[in-house]
Amino acid sequence: MENKQRIKRLQETFRKRYEDTGLKSGVFAAPGRVNLIGEHTDYNDGFVLPMALEKKIMAAAQLREDRKVVAYDMNYEPEISFDLDNLVKNKENNWANYLMGVADELQKRDYQLQGLNIVLEGDVPSAAGLSSSAALEVVTAMAFDRLLGLEVDPVEMALLCQAAENNFVGVNWGIMDQYISRLGREGHALMIDCRSNEYELVPFQNENYRIVICNTNVQRSLVDSEYNRRREECSKAVDFFDSKLDKKVTALRDVTVKELEQYESKLPEITAARARHVVTENRRVKESVEALNEGDFVRFGQLMYDSHESLRDDYEVSCEELDILVELAQKQNEALGARMTGAGFGGCTVNLVYEKSTSEFTEALHRGYKKETGIEPDIYVSFPAPGAADFDKEIW
Numbered sequence: 001m002e003n004k005q006r007i008k009r010l011q012e013t014f015r016k017r018y019e020d021t022g023l024k025s026g027v028f029a030a031p032g033r034v035n036l037i038g039e040h041t042d043y044n045d046g047f048v049l050p051m052a053l054e055k056k057i058m059a060a061a062q063l064r065e066d067r068k069v070v071a072y073d074m075n076y077e078p079e080i081s082f083d084l085d086n087l088v089k090n091k092e093n094n095w096a097n098y099l100m101g102v103a104d105e106l107q108k109r110d111y112q113l114q115g116l117n118i119v120l121e122g123d124v125p126s127a128a129g130l131s132s133s134a135a136l137e138v139v140t141a142m143a144f145d146r147l148l149g150l151e152v153d154p155v156e157m158a159l160l161c162q163a164a165e166n167n168f169v170g171v172n173w174g175i176m177d178q179y180i181s182r183l184g185r186e187g188h189a190l191m192i193d194c195r196s197n198e199y200e201l202v203p204f205q206n207e208n209y210r211i212v213i214c215n216t217n218v219q220r221s222l223v224d225s226e227y228n229r230r231r232e233e234c235s236k237a238v239d240f241f242d243s244k245l246d247k248k249v250t251a252l253r254d255v256t257v258k259e260l261e262q263y264e265s266k267l268p269e270i271t272a273a274r275a276r277h278v279v280t281e282n283r284r285v286k287e288s289v290e291a292l293n294e295g296d297f298v299r300f301g302q303l304m305y306d307s308h309e310s311l312r313d314d315y316e317v318s319c320e321e322l323d324i325l326v327e328l329a330q331k332q333n334e335a336l337g338a339r340m341t342g343a344g345f346g347g348c349t350v351n352l353v354y355e356k357s358t359s360e361f362t363e364a365l366h367r368g369y370k371k372e373t374g375i376e377p378d379i380y381v382s383f384p385a386p387g388a389a390d391f392d393k394e395i396w
């Protein structure tokens with residue numbers, strides 16, 4: 001559905017549910033994302049290369065006189081509400097925690113908040129590794145920011161949304177998802193340096209190629225515990241390299257491929273494999289940016305395949321269904337590259353495909369996956385979309 005229609009539907013739903021408070025109102029959006037390459041590198045102070053999706057969460061919101069937030073999500077029943085002076089985790093409706101977490105982090109940073117009525121709707125599939133939760137956090141932060149004139153710096157907004165998820169929802173994710181949802185740029189991927197939190201724009205629009213996302217539609221069951229486990233394994237590797245190398249090592253970002261090769265045999269096998277993934281993945285991101293800047297999509301595609309192999313064998317965050325999808329892509333001439341994207345253990349693959357054969361590719365993938373797994377996949381063709389938006393629209 002077009003933005004215009006979605007905005008209209010949100011405004012109408014809002015007017016039906018809530019009284020006009022006479023205070024400032026607006027309509028906002030924040031997108032999901034797909035990571036092109038650079039997986040499990042963000043929390044190692046490394047590099048990532050995501051792009052924002054056209055799929056997004058949209059919100060119509062209006063300030064209230066009091067300190068209550070009342071939220072209705074058109075995709076979920078029922079309405080939730082909470083008090084800005086009493087933020088306690090909601091056990092029945094988990095999505096409320098993302099809004100509360102954002103409010104909490106804003107208040108911790110001394111931003112003065114006020115209550116809101118807010119209606120939400122979205123088309124980012126949830127639990128698919130396309131960051132619907134980051135989109136929900138960022139759209140909430142945008143609503144508070146714009147309606148109250150807080151002027152939160154975009155990178156600070158991403159960081160506080162990440163903190164909301166870590167502190168209020170409870171998984172220790174990295175910065176990538178909130179960052180790209182807030183700062184994404186149309187027609188571009190962003191190479192984010194997750195140590196300095198700066199980014200480089202990488203043009204990603206070429207008539208001859210398409211990004212195709214394929215959703216395994218399997219639930220990401222182990223993801224939270226395994227994610228935290230990977231973080232611990234990485235920090236063990238950091239301690240090791242810090243004690244061995246003649247320089248300060250505070251994250252795997254500080255270790256070069258050469259240093260890794262020199263010492264990996266001295267590490268326990270699993271720790272070495274985890275470090276190998278992160279160190280080589282950082283290099284692949286840099287090489288990908290070079291390839292894309294030169295318009296070398298064939299090289300970029302190969303790096304995607306290499307990334308998948310590393311995630312599957314060294315980092316062990318893939319699963320059977322993701323591997324099936326990547327193998328199916330690899331068997332077809334239409335694809336230049338494919339890999340799992342996001343945290344893993346389910347979710348989606350991202351594929352680089354020749355534009356002229358996009359439909360043959362998606363059909364073959366659909367057929368092949370269904371045949372091997374019995375599961376119907378969802379497939380989306382995607383273009384790099386803008387990050388969070390304020391549509392400059394009133395509700396009444």
Ligand code: GLA
Binds near residue numbers: 176342
């Ligand atoms: C999840 C996290 C990100 C990142 C990816 C893996 O999406 O939210 O911060 O760590 O996994 O690359």
